[in-house]
Amino acid sequence: MPLATDPRPLRILLIDDGARRVGLIRDELVRQGHEVVGVVDLARVIHDSVLQLRPDVVIVDSESPTRDTLEHLAALSSQSPRPVVVFTEDDRDDPMRQAMAAGVSAYVVAGLQPQRLASVLRVAIARFEQDRALREELARARSELSDRKVIDRAKGLLMKRQGIGEEAAYALLRKSAMDRGLKIAEVAQRLLDLAPLLG
Numbered sequence: 502m503p504l505a506t507d508p509r510p511l512r513i514l515l516i517d518d519g520a521r522r523v524g525l526i527r528d529e530l531v532r533q534g535h536e537v538v539g540v541v542d543l544a545r546v547i548h549d550s551v552l553q554l555r556p557d558v559v560i561v562d563s564e565s566p567t568r569d570t571l572e573h574l575a576a577l578s579s580q581s582p583r584p585v586v587v588f589t590e591d592d593r594d595d596p597m598r599q600a601m602a603a604g605v606s607a608y609v610v611a612g613l614q615p616q617r618l619a620s621v622l623r624v625a626i627a628r629f630e631q632d633r634a635l636r637e638e639l640a641r642a643r644s645e646l647s648d649r650k651v652i653d654r655a656k657g658l659l660m661k662r663q664g665i666g667e668e669a670a671y672a673l674l675r676k677s678a679m680d681r682g683l684k685i686a687e688v689a690q691r692l693l694d695l696a697p698l699l700g
Contacts, residue, residue, distance in 0.1 A: 511535045511622065514556035517542040518563035518570050522588070526562055529618050544569040551581050558584045558622060561605075565591035571603045578604025584629035586621060606632070648686035655689030658696055 513535050517523040527537045538554040541547060544567065551559065559577070561570060566587055574585055584606040589596070592610045600608050607625035652674065659670035678688040 511557045512538045512555065514538055514550055514554055514559045515540045516544075516547060516559060516561040516563075516570065518544070518561050518567060522562050526560060526588070526618070533619055544573045547573040548577050548580065551577055551583070556583065558586065558625065561585065561587045561589075563587060563589045563591075565589060565593075565596055566600055571599050574600070574605060575603040582629075582633065584622075584625040586625045648684075648689075651686050651693065652689045655692045658692065 511530075513530055515523050515527060515537060517540060523540055527540065530537055538556050539550055541550050547559070547570070559574075561574070563570065566574075566589060577583075577585070582604065585604060586607045586609065587600050587605050588609050590611055591597075597608050597610075606629045607621055609621055652671075655674060656667055656670040659665065659673055660667060663670070663673075665673075674685050674688055674692075677683075678685045681688065
């Protein structure tokens with residue numbers, strides 16, 4: 502997917518959720534040099550359309566996002582995440598919060614002005630990239646915490662069974678990992694898996 506600062510044309514999937522402005526959006530996107538890869542008017546085919554057409558961005562044109570559309574956008578966000586822009590006339594807080602919870606990157610109320618489309622797309626892509634970076638950082642932190650817990654349990658097992666101190670137990674795990682070309686957490690997990698068999 503092109504980055505927010507990348508001037509390359511975008512592949513865009515349009516979702517017609519009842520506002521009847523998709524033609525205007527499509528014409529402006531084409532005028533700006535982007536490729537409209539498809540127009541969908543059934544919420545239930547959003548995910549399949551994204552898998553098949555592989556757009557960089559999804560744009561939803563809606564008077565007010567329907568529950569069905571939001572549910573399918575949420576599924577898309579968890580399974581095939583990409584920037585999603587919603588143009589709507591509904592300025593109530595509840596639909597906006599539901600849309601953001603569904604993974605929408607930009608929720609634009611009463612703002613479908615063709616000349617603003619390029620800047621809205623840039624903001625949506627930048628927000629998506631920022632959110633993705635935060636999710637990846639959180640996943641790394643969780644993985645590191647999980648690894649640390651496994652290593653601590655394995656050290657405790659070695660300390661108990663071999664009557665050695667914490668530093669010596671860690672050194673054994675580290676040496677075993679280096680000898681096998683594995684991560685310390687992988688060696689620690691294997692040790693824990695074998696522990697019941699060793700008695």
